Amino acid sequence: MNENASEAAGIAVIGGTGMNQWPGLQIDERRAVDTPYGPPSAPLLRGRINGATAWFLARHGEGHKLPPHAINYRANLWALREVGVRSVIAIAAVGGIADWFAPGEVAIPDDVLDYTWGREHTYADGRDGSPLQHVEFTQPYTPSLAARLHAAAAAAGVVIAGAGVMAVTQGPRLETAAEIRRLRHDGADMVGMTGMPEAVLARELGMHYGCLAVSVNWAAGVKGVGDIHAEIEQSVQTGMAKVHAVLAALLAA
Numbered sequence: 001m002n003e004n005a006s007e008a009a010g011i012a013v014i015g016g017t018g019m020n021q022w023p024g025l026q027i028d029e030r031r032a033v034d035t036p037y038g039p040p041s042a043p044l045l046r047g048r049i050n051g052a053t054a055w056f057l058a059r060h061g062e063g064h065k066l067p068p069h070a071i072n073y074r075a076n077l078w079a080l081r082e083v084g085v086r087s088v089i090a091i092a093a094v095g096g097i098a099d100w101f102a103p104g105e106v107a108i109p110d111d112v113l114d115y116t117w118g119r120e121h122t123y124a125d126g127r128d129g130s131p132l133q134h135v136e137f138t139q140p141y142t143p144s145l146a147a148r149l150h151a152a153a154a155a156a157g158v159v160i161a162g163a164g165v166m167a168v169t170q171g172p173r174l175e176t177a178a179e180i181r182r183l184r185h186d187g188a189d190m191v192g193m194t195g196m197p198e199a200v201l202a203r204e205l206g207m208h209y210g211c212l213a214v215s216v217n218w219a220a221g222v223k224g225v226g227d228i229h230a231e232i233e234q235s236v237q238t239g240m241a242k243v244h245a246v247l248a249a250l251l252a253a
């Protein structure tokens, strides 16, 4: 699936931990949308940034109350497609597993390992006559959208630490050190809790999906035992400031 400029006209950012709002966005409209799956996490916000129109959705809800496993991912993606969004940029706070992905750094992941369970993870669930669909998912992130994110980062002067594999765990608890050793052994470079089923639902709806991942802590046990929450508090602002700069450059392009 290839993402080109005309297809990218409808861009949405789904913001998570550390980006429950999009500071650069001048909001023109709050749209409450309903879907066959229920309401999304929050009203969709339409606004302008650098002369371009974009949408914003707070993944965890307006008060940042929804835990990762309780987010209605199907409603979120459906609602965005309803308003004309064709390209979704997911902002994800993650734990760094790879040595190159220190807290405060930003990565653009290029693959996924899914450890979540019990989430409504498909529109092709066999209910209400929905057709059986085995979507192609070899490359969960749209490569051309990833390339645009890399170009925007370069334009903004933001160093991207790497690409890499995103592991998605169930949460809401953080992982044990042994679990992180297993994820590393499986090939994961970073770990978050919301990347799935978000990515595959976007694919099922034919939307392009890209991700800016911010390392906000070293994953459990990677650098010994520390206070992960203190680490998150220290690095989230630094990382999200870089994300805001990349998004501003992307929309200006």
Ligand code: HPA
Binding pocket: 093, 094, 095, 096, 169, 174, 175, 191, 192, 193, 216, 217, 218, 219, 220
């Ligand atoms: N693990 C899972 N999800 C996360 C982490 C983590 O260490 N940090 C931020 N989101």
